[in-house]
Amino acid sequence: MKKVTLNKEVDVKKEVDVIVCGGGPAGIGAAIAAARQGMDVALIESRAFLGGNITACYVESCNYFLWQGPFAVTGLYKELEEEYRREFGNSDDIRTDFSPHRFSSEYLKIFLDRKIEEEGIWLRLHSRVVDVILDDDTIEGVIINSKSGFEGILGKVVVDCTGDADVAAAAGVPFEQGREGDGLTQPGTVNFRVAGVDSEKVKKILDEKGITYFYDIYNQKVAEGIIDMGYKRMNFPMGRLTAGGQVSYINFCNVYKIDPTDADDLTRAEMLARKRVLQFFNFIKEYLPGFEKAELASIAPTMGFRDSRRIKGVYRLTAEDIDEGRFFEDTIAIYPRFYDMLSPTGTWDDLVYIVDLDKEYGIPYRCLLPVNVEQILVAGRCISTDHMAESSIRAISACMATGQAAGTAAAIAVRDNTNVRDIDVRKVQQALKEAGVRLPD
Numbered sequence: 171m172k173k174v175t176l177n178k179e180v181d182v183k184k185e186v187d188v189i190v191c192g193g194g195p196a197g198i199g200a201a202i203a204a205a206r207q208g209m210d211v212a213l214i215e216s217r218a219f220l221g222g223n224i225t226a227c228y229v230e231s232c233n234y235f236l237w238q239g240p241f242a243v244t245g246l247y248k249e250l251e252e253e254y255r256r257e258f259g260n261s262d263d264i265r266t267d268f269s270p271h272r273f274s275s276e277y278l279k280i281f282l283d284r285k286i287e288e289e290g291i292w293l294r295l296h297s298r299v300v301d302v303i304l305d306d307d308t309i310e311g312v313i314i315n316s317k318s319g320f321e322g323i324l325g326k327v328v329v330d331c332t333g334d335a336d337v338a339a340a341a342g343v344p345f346e347q348g349r350e351g352d353g354l355t356q357p358g359t360v361n362f363r364v365a366g367v368d369s370e371k372v373k374k375i376l377d378e379k380g381i382t383y384f385y386d387i388y389n390q391k392v393a394e395g396i397i398d399m400g401y402k403r404m405n406f407p408m409g410r411l412t413a414g415g416q417v418s419y420i421n422f423c424n425v426y427k428i429d430p431t432d433a434d435d436l437t438r439a440e441m442l443a444r445k446r447v448l449q450f451f452n453f454i455k456e457y458l459p460g461f462e463k464a465e466l467a468s469i470a471p472t473m474g475f476r477d478s479r480r481i482k483g484v485y486r487l488t489a490e491d492i493d494e495g496r497f498f499e500d501t502i503a504i505y506p507r508f509y510d511m512l513s514p515t516g517t518w519d520d521l522v523y524i525v526d527l528d529k530e531y532g533i534p535y536r537c538l539l540p541v542n543v544e545q546i547l548v549a550g551r552c553i554s555t556d557h558m559a560e561s562s563i564r565a566i567s568a569c570m571a572t573g574q575a576a577g578t579a580a581a582i583a584v585r586d587n588t589n590v591r592d593i594d595v596r597k598v599q600q601a602l603k604e605a606g607v608r609l610p611d
């Protein structure tokens with residue numbers, strides 16, 4: 171391929187203790203945790219708002235699988251959800267057939283803006299981390315790009331919460347992607363929102379017959395050859411139903427066999443997904459009772475991904491660890507045995523969905539620690555795991571938990587003037603417990 175050289179001197183915009191890259195669930199957890207440990211924190215987000223997949227992809231039903239217990243999330247996720255509920259209640263939802271734990275992506279954007287401000291975190295939106303500043307194998311900062319051009323941000327520790335491990339990859343951390351064998355990731359999904367539904371009618375169906383009533387209509391029409399989406403998916407979870415006639419998301423329009431880190435693939439996939447949104451919207455308007463007067467209110471700002479790069483860390487969490495309910499000396503989060511692996515091929519045959527809330531496992535600190543670069547931690551869905559284990563730790567509250575642990579560890583390393591690799595993990599565990607996180611004794 172033909173090459174050009176990008177050779178620039180860049181102004182240093184900010185020098186802080188901890189740089190958090192990415193303002194999704196993991197990044198919010200990391201930034202708040204580090205700030206509460208007294209650190210100067212910079213939070214860098216490429217989009218115009220915080221929340222990651224929750225707000226950008228309308229993934230509002232964060233903890234639906236934990237709805238009926240017995241597993242209870244602790245730490246920052248619990249705190250933020252409770253605070254959100256005090257202000258926004260049930261997010262205008264009138265559904266009673268399903269988990270009440272849904273956010274409104276719109277209220278959440280506003281809530282998170284304020285939260286980050288209150289915590290004294292320096293936030294930069296519209297700014298993508300495009301490169302890293304390295305001194306040998308130690309990261310010293312990141313280069314961001316925005317309407318203001320290229321800028322440097324320097325920090326003592328960098329926490330990569332970009333979902334795709336963009337920062338770690340730029341620093342030369344090795345990674346895996348997709349499932350072992352063929353490298354296929356789960357599909358990309360473009361959720362969409364509809365308005366103008368007959369809320370009372372839809373609510374009655376959901377209460378009396380359940381959402382499978384709608385799924386059955388779709389699957390019947392597929393069998394009759396009336397609709398063909400080009401892939402096999404038999405369900406389409408719906409988000410909040412409001413008295414004003416909105417269904418806040420429909421999660422159905424997938425694109426398969428794409429690389430979430432390849433911009434050409436992303437371009438093709440977004441365009442194909444939008445065609446599928448229109449096709450599916452027309453279907454539901456014609457065939458689902460209560461949707462006769464529906465309009466396509468919005469298409470999520472971006473395609474959402476459930477997995478992409480997974481860093482090579484000092485420890486690689488496996489499905490076997492989860493199945494065996496293993497805990498580790500350096501456990502920094504507890505999660506239940508839950509797997510949500512959408513079919514990577516679009517056949518529906520390789521789908522895995524297990525909710526086994528009586529069994530718990532530990533996520534070790536070493537999964538956040540890349541093998542070869544110093545002063546960087548990774549949190550969220552791109553930590554070091556095998557593909558199946560990722561389908562568990564990718565859950566939003568788990569991502570916030572690894573973020574909270576990473577932010578806490580970064581702060582302790584700065585305070586103790588040590589490397590995140592050499593830190594005394596017991597201090598991190600103690601600080602997390604003091605912050606309300608349940609950990610093994």
Ligand SMILES: Cc1cc2nc3c(=O)[nH]c(=O)nc-3n(C[C@H](O)[C@H](O)[C@H](O)COP(=O)(O)OP(=O)(O)OC[C@H]3O[C@@H](n4cnc5c(N)ncnc54)[C@H](O)[C@@H]3O)c2cc1C
Pocket residue numbers: 191192193194195196197214215216217220221222223224227229231232233234297298299300331332333334336337359361421473474475476549550551552564565566567569
């Ligand atoms: C359609 C769909 C449905 C899902 N349903 C559920 C569900 O019901 N429950 C559940 O728990 N999980 C669900 N998930 C999974 C969940 O959304 C993700 O695993 C989770 O959001 C990952 O959190 P994260 O913080 O690691 O990454 P993300 O949520 O992806 O956040 C990463 C953030 O980093 C920013 N960023 C990325 N690159 C850069 C860069 N280079 N520079 C600066 N900023 C950057 C992004 O803009 C984003 O804000 C779903 C996912 C999808 C796609």
